[in-house]
Amino acid sequence: MENIFVYCELENNVISDISLELLSKGRKLADNLECKLEAVIIGHNILELPKVLFPYGVDTVYIADNKKLSPYSTIPHTSIFVDLIKKEQPQIALVGATSIGRDLGPRVSARLGVGLTADCTELVIGDYKDNKTGKEYKDLLYQIRPAFGGNIIATIVNPDTRPQMATIREGVMKKEIVSSTYEGKIINIDVESLLKDDDIVLEIIEREIEPRKVNLSGAQIIVSGGFGVGSKENFDLLKEFADLLGGEVGASRAAVDSGYTGHDRQIGQTGVTVRPKLYFAIGISGAIQHTAGMDKSAQIISINSDPDAPIHKLADYAIIGEFNEVIPKMIKFYKDESK
Amino acid sequence: MGLKIIVLAKQVPDTRNVGKNAMRADGTVNRGALSAIYNPEDLNALEQALLIKDKFKDTEITLLTMGPPRAADIIRESLYRGIDKGFLITDRRFAGADTLATSYVISKAVLKCSPFDIILSGRQAIDGDTAQVGPQTAEHLGIAQITYAEEIQSIDKSSIQVKRRLERGIEVVKSKLPVLITVHGSASKCRPKNAKLLMKYKYAKTNTELQALNEDYMNSFKAKPYLNIEELNLDDLGCDIERVGLKGSPTKVKNIENVVFKSKDSKRLTASNRDIKGLIKTLIESRVVG
The missing domain is CATH 3.40.50.620 (HUPs)
Known part of the structure; x- marks a missing residue:
């Protein structure tokens, strides 16, 4: 009782x-x-x-x-x-x-x-x-x-x-x-x-649950892309970067809805809530629907060419620039520096 | 074979497009600046009903919406797309209802439209995002439910097979009829308005809306009974007043805080080699990465 x-x-x-x-x-x-x-x-x-x-x-x-x-x-x-x-x-x-x-x-x-x-x-x-x-x-x-x-x-x-x-x-x-x-x-x-x-009014005909491949809630580093990433191919670059850092790729709803990546990577109000130690927000404008799922991250780095994107306000480091220029540089410098 | 389908839909403020002009200077939302729209997943649900009707011509689709008088827009929007009839559940005494009180009223309205084979609604509405009204309505009616539906794979007189979209996979279930199905946003998008139906129903009005119109209009209206959108209130539905509105709602809002975007102390960087190299060095030195 x-x-x-x-x-x-x-x-x-x-x-x-x-x-x-x-x-x-x-x-x-x-x-x-x-x-x-x-x-x-x-x-x-x-x-x-x-x-x-x-x-x-x-x-x-x-x-x-x-x-x-x-x-x-x-x-x-x-x-x-x-x-x-x-x-x-x-x-x-x-x-x-x-x-x-x-x-x-x-x-x-x-x-x-x-x-x-x-x-x-x-x-x-x-x-x-x-x-x-x-x-x-x-x-x-x-x-x-x-x-x-x-x-x-x-x-x-x-x-x-x-x-x-x-x-x-x-x-x-x-x-x-x-x-x-x-x-x-x-x-x-x-x-x-x-x-x-x-x-027992319901009969289960088929059930295909994928084992939890994407583990966003457990990831220490998340590299997230939004609508601004622009294509499925560009998400591969994010994946390369995330793999290098030992992190996971996340996404905003807009990126998932556009088919750039799967539902299981969606972060925000209608997706998963995460609190990694480092969060990259790439080509993400910073709508509250997304930020509600990541604003407790210990550190946030935003990359967006729009200097007025709200995501920059939330970031510890706000990079005003094109992600397809910034990420390859980050990959290069990380490889150089971590040797 | 014809089925009787009830669609539940809601008019909601467009919370997904809280643009700059909808934000006040203090960072809070100006609700008045948000437009009222057809709840997106309810449109997915409507499409499922219309697909069934495409297949079985004798199918009859009745739409129920609950809200203030202006929610009659939802019924017109649905008439333009092919429903047969719509009811607006509206009564000031319903105001302040939580999901339990809302689902009670809706279940009473559904009973008014009985018998039925399938109830379809969106999984959740974007203003509350609770996903509760569907299952609670099914429970009040004592019927089966299938939530998170993505595709209706087959239907016969007594059963329906549905694919569900879950977080990490799919499930295919078969249920006896009647059943209540909530439709996920990944289901087929709703068809556009049909031009002929738009012409036919453009002037469809509720009695409340008619009161504001002139006599000429009334006369042409009387000649076309299909233009009348029926309103249902507490007495029409025979609801227990103790179970509706604020009084019938076990959950109470203690307080509400607006979310205000606070600026952090953020460093602005460019895409230059110097800035990026410096940042990576800082991250490695502080052991955030590496």
Whole structure:
């Protein structure tokens, strides 16, 4: 009762990074609220997974293991998660803002009749006073998220409904192991009694998930290109530079929409959020939709021939120039200097 | 075979084009300077409905939009592209609704259009980017959902096969009908307005809009019943007033901060050998790279 739930996503029976990020944040919130952190894993052949979770400071792992539950499908997972929430009455339930979490979260919130805040980038515990009723609330979950295309940051609360539910964006919370010896307990859920036959309305014909080839959230150096890079071929130059530095190639939405590179490289509000130690923004104008996903980078170098491009304001080093002149020079000097 | 399709669409401020004139001197957004547009992914959803109608001529497409009176534009835009009928869900009492309260109202409007086979909507709207209203509507209606749809591969009387576009791959699923499908921006782009339909529906109006017009117009309007865009309010839909608007919304906005572009202390460099060489040296010396 009154604990914190984290729904753990699986891909090929591996716990997704987003879930480990949520558990790390959940641990801090649980310490703050002096309650337990509880993980929920729903899938098949997952009995080995709890030991991966305990080091993140998980006190309880609820496991629903049944072949009808893998791969993820909306209604069966909703039924199991809702039933558990009703029994255990957590005060907070967190889900990743991924294609799975954004499919499940709203379904669960509507079934329970509780509020859900989408795509949060920060969670904080704090008090709230309803200005209309004058009622005061202690220790609510502040669900902080960009809205209106990233031009505003809103703090949302769910004063009266429980659990307080939120989906959280990938890559914004840090993964942190509490202790490799942290011990929690495992509770198995009796799945058969919960699933109705008509819960299985969807048949999965095919599922092709590429193993995570691009690892933007883990990259220390990111070389990102925008619409100004101009072509797929020019992105090869970015790739060459990124490989040389041991980094990854990223892109703005405009570059992805123009087909210069794949969706999996998109950084920004509709893509991944990153915080590398060095970020190159090349031919990127610096619209808030993009910068919302990279402005926490430790150092930013912008390369843009437009001296008024907003990205330059964000940069530690703003290079006013043509990238196809600048990058080859950088490659050359890097090779010379790093010898 | 004819199907009954409901499309859910929303009018949104164009948050993707917050140009220089939409930014105030203090770096915050002047919302009034943003134009109201058809939510982009809802256009992708509309196209999916129209593609089904191209294939099965007896298909009937009804569009529902919820918003202030000016959102009737969305219905006209959709009539120009080939929908059969549109309803504007509008009532001041719906104002301030979060996704749960919104989806409740929409589900009541959908029931008004029952029976139906498929509900199509965009994955998310660009003003809130929540992607919640679709799945919440499906839950209120107790039907299946397929989110992030990119392509409808086949349909028969009782089932539909859809390809979904996920972050790192695809999934093909088959679902029983009825189903609610949210369409991803990577799906086919919407067709342009049809010139004939544009002529036909140019003067389509809601009753609210008619009140501002003169009698001549009213008379020609009465002769063409298809020009009437029906409005639905709380009472028409039989909504529980406790579940709509601000009151029916469990989430509350505590506060809002405008994002202001702050200038960092940034060094300006050129493409000269000296500048670039100097920068690379600094990066290597400070162990940021290498």
